[in-house]
Amino acid sequence: DAGITQSPRHKVTETGTPVTLRCHQTENHRYMYWYRQDPGHGLRLIHYSYGVKDTDKGEVSDGYSVSRSKTEDFLLTLESATSSQTSVYFCAISEGGRRNTEAFFGQGTRLTVV
Amino acid sequence: KNEVEQSPQNLTAQEGEFITINCSYSVGISALHWLQQHPGGGIVSLFMLSSGKKKHGRLIATINIQEKHSSLHITASHPRDSAVYICAVGGWNTDKLIFGTGTRLQVFP
Numbered sequence: 001d002a003g004i005t006q007s008p009r010h011k012v013t014e015t016g017t018p019v020t021l022r023c024h025q026t027e028n029h030r031y032m033y034w035y036r037q038d039p040g041h042g043l044r045l046i047h048y049s050y051g052v053k054d055t056d057k058g059e060v061s062d063g064y065s066v067s068r069s070k071t072e073d074f075l076l077t078l079e080s081a082t083s084s085q086t087s088v089y090f091c092a093i094s095e096g097g098r099r100n101t102e103a104f105f106g107q108g109t110r111l112t113v114v
Numbered sequence: 115k116n117e118v119e120q121s122p123q124n125l126t127a128q129e130g131e132f133i134t135i136n137c138s139y140s141v142g143i144s145a146l147h148w149l150q151q152h153p154g155g156g157i158v159s160l161f162m163l164s165s166g167k168k169k170h171g172r173l174i175a176t177i178n179i180q181e182k183h184s185s186l187h188i189t190a191s192h193p194r195d196s197a198v199y200i201c202a203v204g205g206w207n208t209d210k211l212i213f214g215t216g217t218r219l220q221v222f223p
Binding site: 031032040041042044045048050058090092101102103104105106107108111 | 116118130147149155157158159161162200202209210212213214215216
């Protein structure tokens, strides 16, 4: 199994509070991605990173920010959580984006905003 | 219309049946991925293919680039195959994957 770990696995938070989710990899892969998964939707890209300090927005980036200060860690922050951000969040890694290498996914983080 | 469409959305089968899940896409791609997600679980990559056919155990994936269509077959299905199967495509000029909404498969003993 690819070495990719998400933390926490479950979190309940109140509306308006900041939340940070962590994705940690031991594969030294260049690309890291944050997705959210909601019923009726496919996985939707929030943000991704193509190197340390290099990030770009995905299709549902509003209300989220990311940081990647080390190859192995990719943080997703909800600055002020809203109920619409209740979702399951998945991190993924791949060696090379356009080279279309295999993607490996974390176990997911179930976030509930009350 | 979604760029990646899967059919059927839901599928039930008896143990031992041959299963086919379809994926059609409307964009030019460099590779197509099949992923598996068990209830409450993480997502596992099953196949990545850009042409032809791949086989792993009881799973077979095929792709027809001209028709922009891929199929995932499961032979001799088993209850442990019950999961959501997700198709995703990677485009030529993007670092991102586009996902289908998944096919929920339930195999009964």
